[in-house]
Amino acid sequence: MKQQFKRVMTILAVMVCSAGAKAQEKDLLDLVDDGKTPNTMVTNAFKSIRIINGHSMEFLAPGTMDFRILHRFGQMNQGTKNLFGLDQASMRLGLDFGVTKKLQLGIGRSTFKKELDGYIKYAPLRQSTGDHAFPVTIALIGGATINTLPFADPTRTNYFSSRVAYYVQTIIGRKLSDRISLQLTPTMVHHNLVPLANQPNDVYAVGFGGRIKASQRVAFTWDYFYNINGLEKGVNYNPLSVGVDIETGGHVFQLHFSNAAGMNERAFITETTNTWEKVDLRFGFNLSRIFQLKKAKSS
Amino acid sequence: MKQVLILIALFGCFTAAEAQNRFFTKTGKISFDATTSKSPENIDGINKNSTCVLDAQTGDIQFSVLMKGFEFDRALMMEHFNENYVESDKFPKTTFKGNIVNNSAINYTKDGSYPAKVKGKLSMHGETKEIETAGTITIKNGKVMVSATFPALLSDYKVGIPQLVADKVAKTAKITVDCTLDPLTK
Numbered sequence: 311m312k313q314q315f316k317r318v319m320t321i322l323a324v325m326v327c328s329a330g331a332k333a334q335e336k337d338l339l340d341l342v343d344d345g346k347t348p349n350t351m352v353t354n355a356f357k358s359i360r361i362i363n364g365h366s367m368e369f370l371a372p373g374t375m376d377f378r379i380l381h382r383f384g385q386m387n388q389g390t391k392n393l394f395g396l397d398q399a400s401m402r403l404g405l406d407f408g409v410t411k412k413l414q415l416g417i418g419r420s421t422f423k424k425e426l427d428g429y430i431k432y433a434p435l436r437q438s439t440g441d442h443a444f445p446v447t448i449a450l451i452g453g454a455t456i457n458t459l460p461f462a463d464p465t466r467t468n469y470f471s472s473r474v475a476y477y478v479q480t481i482i483g484r485k486l487s488d489r490i491s492l493q494l495t496p497t498m499v500h501h502n503l504v505p506l507a508n509q510p511n512d513v514y515a516v517g518f519g520g521r522i523k524a525s526q527r528v529a530f531t532w533d534y535f536y537n538i539n540g541l542e543k544g545v546n547y548n549p550l551s552v553g554v555d556i557e558t559g560g561h562v563f564q565l566h567f568s569n570a571a572g573m574n575e576r577a578f579i580t581e582t583t584n585t586w587e588k589v590d591l592r593f594g595f596n597l598s599r600i601f602q603l604k605k606a607k608s609s
Numbered sequence: 610m611k612q613v614l615i616l617i618a619l620f621g622c623f624t625a626a627e628a629q630n631r632f633f634t635k636t637g638k639i640s641f642d643a644t645t646s647k648s649p650e651n652i653d654g655i656n657k658n659s660t661c662v663l664d665a666q667t668g669d670i671q672f673s674v675l676m677k678g679f680e681f682d683r684a685l686m687m688e689h690f691n692e693n694y695v696e697s698d699k700f701p702k703t704t705f706k707g708n709i710v711n712n713s714a715i716n717y718t719k720d721g722s723y724p725a726k727v728k729g730k731l732s733m734h735g736e737t738k739e740i741e742t743a744g745t746i747t748i749k750n751g752k753v754m755v756s757a758t759f760p761a762l763l764s765d766y767k768v769g770i771p772q773l774v775a776d777k778v779a780k781t782a783k784i785t786v787d788c789t790l791d792p793l794t795k
Contacts, residue, residue, distance in 0.1 A: 338662035338671040339704070341793065342633045350677060354692050371684030408684075488698055526693050527771075557693075559774060560685065602683040 349440035351411065355447070355485035355493075358562045358598050359406055359414070361519040362533040362551040363570055363578045365431060367447040367483030367493050370408025373604030378404040378418070380573045382594040385584060395592055402573035407603075412436060420573050427574040429453030429477075437484060451479040455576045472503040477575040479517075489523040497535070499576050513540035513580050527557040531564070535579050549582040551594075564596035632753045633662045637788030639674050643763070643779040652778060654679035654690060661788045663753060668712025670727060670755070672705040672786070694768050695734055703733040705740075715746055722747045727757065736766040744786065753790040758783060 356366035359376060370376055380402040384395030392398060404418030412433040419426050433449040455475045461468040477500070483493030495517030504511055519533040533551045541548070553566025569586050572578035584590035637659035643652045657680070660673040676697040681687040691697040707729015709715065715723045725746045730737050744757025760781045763770065770778045 337706075338631070338664055338669055339660060339673050341631065342635065342660060342662055354688065371688070374684050559689075600685045602685065605682050606680065606684045606687065 347440045349438045349442050352437040352439060352447070352485050355437070355483060355491040356521055356531075357529060357555045357557055358564060358596070359416075360564075360596065361493075361521065361531050362553050362564060362566050362568065362596070363549065363573065364495060364517050364519055364533050364535065364575070365429075365449070365451055365479065365481060366519070367437075367449055367481050367485075367491070369411060369414050369431070369433060369436075369449075370406060370600070371606065372408050372410050373602060373606060374408045375601045375603050376404075376406040376408075376416075377599045377601060378402075378406065379597045380404070380594070381596075382568070382571050382573065382592050384592060386567075386591050386593060387589045400571055400573075418574065420577065422572055422577055424458040425455050425574060425577065426458060427453060427455040427576075446482055446484045449481040449483075451477075451481070453477050453479075453575060455574050474502050475576045476500045477579075479575065490520070492518075492520040494518060495535075497575065497579060499580050501576070501580070509542075510540050514538040515579050521555065529555040531555055531566070537579065540580060545583065546580065547582050547585045549578045550586060560599060562596075562598040564598070566594055566596075567591050568594055630666045631662065631664050631793040632790035633660070633793040634788050634790045635660050637661045637672070637755075637786070637790075639672070639787075640785045641679075641761075641782045642785070643782040645777065645779045647776045648779075649777065650686075651682065652686070654681045654687070656680070659786075659788065661755060661790060662793070663755065663790055665712075665715075665717040665753075668709035668715075670705075670707055670709055670729070672788075674703045676701055676703060694770075700734050703731070705729055705731045707740075709746070715748075717748055717753065720748050720750070725755075725757075731761070733761070734766040734768055738765050751792060755786060755788045755790060757786045760784070 354368070356368045359366055359368050359370055382400045384392050384398030386394045388395055400421045402418050402420040404416055406414060406416035408414050414431045415429065417426070417428045429451055431449055431451045433447055435444055435448045437447045438444050453476065457473045477497060479495055479497045481493055481495050483491065485491045497515045497517060499513045499515070501511050515535045515537045517533070517535045519531070521529045521531040523529045531553050535549050537548055547569060549568065549570035551566050551568035551570060553564055556563045556565070569584040569591055570578040570582040571584070571592060572581050584592070636657060638655060638657050639659040640655040641653060656674050656678045658675065658678050661671070663670045676695050677691060679687065679690060681690065707727050710726040710728055715725065723746045725744045727744055728741045731740050740759065742757050742759035744755065747754040761784050762781050764780065770780070
């Protein structure tokens, strides 16, 4: 009995000792670490909800409104006569709303063709990191534009539907690193009415956009759409815009050069009549100001 | 037989003591305030999912906070905080690992409020600094409430403030800790 007790005591002593030693070595935080990494949504792939002209994979935070003022000046190759295009300007005013982390909608009006536009943007999947990470953001966009100019020929029977065009878009985008984000944007634009019989009602295009961050607050961006059909030689061209995003506190300034004059999907994809070849470019800027409509913090 | 009983009793005591040795929470509140008189709005955020573990026997206390878990009144401020100031993608966690210097003066089994002096290392934004602060430990119904307020000089942690907003963001953030710890049974 005595010997047995001694043995038990020894075992116990060893156990206690080792447990004590373990506790000292161990990080206290490790004790409550469940080893799980919660899924975190990857955000700030782009500084703004538009790369330059096209939608970006980024969404507005819920409860915020983005007031956007877009300016496109005239063609730079017009020389001093028009102060390199600065004498002329075309603009779009827009309001965009973040509804949820995956839902956003917006409206706008452009000088060009006095066109109204609106869209709904929804992301079934967003890029995330963690135990159930997803590599890309997939966003679906449906939009419409309404031309409000007087009808070209008031003598014939005109229908309201003739003013309307639609576009549908899928964004597949990935923030590759802190600095580099890329996205692919297959798009279809449908015109209810086209001016000429040889022009297709449905135009298919693929967008390719991206950004490279130069510093914490400055990024280089580009935005290109390749028209698969509907391009007529010498009449319309693929829109390419290159620019710089500058973030200054509450504003994001996007300064860029582009051959596109239009500022909604229908206009810049199917109606870009200038070309990079002849420096037939325009200087332009987008100004974005975010307003908080609903307090984000629940205190 | 008597000896075996003593042994069992001893063993029981030991495990019981160990069970109450440690306290923890995963829903602690840690907030910061970097508002100055020239700030156009309050610059503050709160993290309601902070982890804190306290070893009552040794006085060791540790905190861990996910930077992306800070909530703000304005979504844009949250974005700027994560993107431009603390760089949450690069440095996702802030930790504090320290010790209650006057731990022996705190009776964890008796309800009451005890002043605590804490010393340790705060690691944030890739920088680690030794800090020392006074706080309060309150024991109530077996729970431990930890509270403290201390300043953190942002330049100590290489958190840069652009020239443009230099007078609108405080150089020193006031950090407030408010955690209620439950006994850790493990």
